[in-house]
Amino acid sequence: MEDLKVQLEELKKRLEVLEENIDPVDEIMLSIKMRLRRKLEEGRLPEIDEEKAAKTLKALANPDRIRILKMLSGKPMGFKEIKEALGVESPTVSHHLKLLVKTGMVKRGDRYEISPDGRLFLRLLEIITALEEVEE
Numbered sequence: 001m002e003d004l005k006v007q008l009e010e011l012k013k014r015l016e017v018l019e020e021n022i023d024p025v026d027e028i029m030l031s032i033k034m035r036l037r038r039k040l041e042e043g044r045l046p047e048i049d050e051e052k053a054a055k056t057l058k059a060l061a062n063p064d065r066i067r068i069l070k071m072l073s074g075k076p077m078g079f080k081e082i083k084e085a086l087g088v089e090s091p092t093v094s095h096h097l098k099l100l101v102k103t104g105m106v107k108r109g110d111r112y113e114i115s116p117d118g119r120l121f122l123r124l125l126e127i128i129t130a131l132e133e134v135e136e
Helices: 002-020 024-041 050-060 063-074 079-086 090-102 116-130
Strands: 106-108 112-114
Touching (some): 050 090, 063 090, 063 116, 090 106, 112 116
Antiparallel strands (some): 106 112
């Protein structure tokens, strides 16, 4: 019995180390995987809201907005930093940030920062980009 307790404690320690080293995006992906698995076990797939999906994809279908997400994935940034890094005018940056906040990809506080959904979107873009080149 004492041997089982020692093994259990060792497993708990290993789990803590693993949890500390999980990338936040991977944690989100694992969470999504678990939720999807539950829904599949219940015999139903999540419904797609076509209008919402199209609006979100349209809002994100801009290279500068993707650049903003990539910049914010490194660190939170202020408006001026983003403007200077992009090299575009203030109204354009405002428009981009407004759409990113509206879609939930970016959170606004003292500085702009990427949300977990924004990180997940970037991970999905990496996966899509890793696939064969998209033809127009």
